[in-house]
Amino acid sequence: MKISIAQGHNPPHNINGITVIIDVIRAFTTSHQAFVGGLDHILPVATAEEAFALREHYPQALLAGEVQALPIKGFDYGNSPWEIANSDVTNRTMILRTTNGVTATLRARDSREVLVAALINAEATARYIQEKAPPSVVLVASHPTGDEDVACAEYIRALLGGDGITLEQAQERTRNAFAARKFFDGSHPRLRPEDIHMASSSAGDDGLVMKVSFEPLPRIDRVV
Numbered sequence: 001m002k003i004s005i006a007q008g009h010n011p012p013h014n015i016n017g018i019t020v021i022i023d024v025i026r027a028f029t030t031s032h033q034a035f036v037g038g039l040d041h042i043l044p045v046a047t048a049e050e051a052f053a054l055r056e057h058y059p060q061a062l063l064a065g066e067v068q069a070l071p072i073k074g075f076d077y078g079n080s081p082w083e084i085a086n087s088d089v090t091n092r093t094m095i096l097r098t099t100n101g102v103t104a105t106l107r108a109r110d111s112r113e114v115l116v117a118a119l120i121n122a123e124a125t126a127r128y129i130q131e132k133a134p135p136s137v138v139l140v141a142s143h144p145t146g147d148e149d150v151a152c153a154e155y156i157r158a159l160l161g162g163d164g165i166t167l168e169q170a171q172e173r174t175r176n177a178f179a180a181r182k183f184f185d186g187s188h189p190r191l192r193p194e195d196i197h198m199a200s201s202s203a204g205d206d207g208l209v210m211k212v213s214f215e216p217l218p219r220i221d222r223v224v
């Protein structure tokens, strides 16, 4: 199994392999928490306008996401695992707009299989990949310049038997990433330290793997 790490919003072609889009702060930590809370599925979209337009077709859907990390006016939730953990999302659909994780996911079509992951479900994701044993795995750190997603990619690579780092090192790099700072300096009441505590946590191998499909609409489901 060839394992490579890429960074940014444009995942490389990986026609015969598995591509994992990683977003630790916070898109896929939020997504993981939503599935833990019983969410049915996620519809990722590129813009807030697309989110509002899509909700016309899915009036029961919840809107979640951010622009420049801040909650979007008219949305139900920010891109916040803490907000989701404190809400009832059972059997709901969530339309999700985020800057890095969702953007990279929407551009990851050239792969046999696409997963999304964060540190919280790194172990479950790695075990799923090991069981599938694809010829190639591309781990995409979706933040173009941040360290938290690269750290998670290096941890997953280690879990897959390659070079890498420990969970504790990945957790430390997440807490120290520059994207984390704004959650600790009181800059906005809805940028809470709890989001980073959740993003730097591990659920161990909780079996919660998140898989992307693209037709008829981009969609993220929990693998059951």
Ligand SMILES: O=C(O)[C@H](CS(=O)(=O)O)OP(=O)(O)O
Pocket (backbone or CB within 6 Å): 023, 025, 026, 027, 028, 066, 068, 069, 070, 079, 098, 099, 100, 101, 102, 143, 179
């Ligand atoms: O809202 C977030 O956590 C980020 C934006 S930033 O990196 O914190 O500025 O969006 P995401 O797509 O989850 O990386």
Ligand SMILES: [Mg+2]
Pocket (backbone or CB within 6 Å): 023, 024, 025, 026, 027, 100, 101, 143
């Ligand atoms: Mg991010």
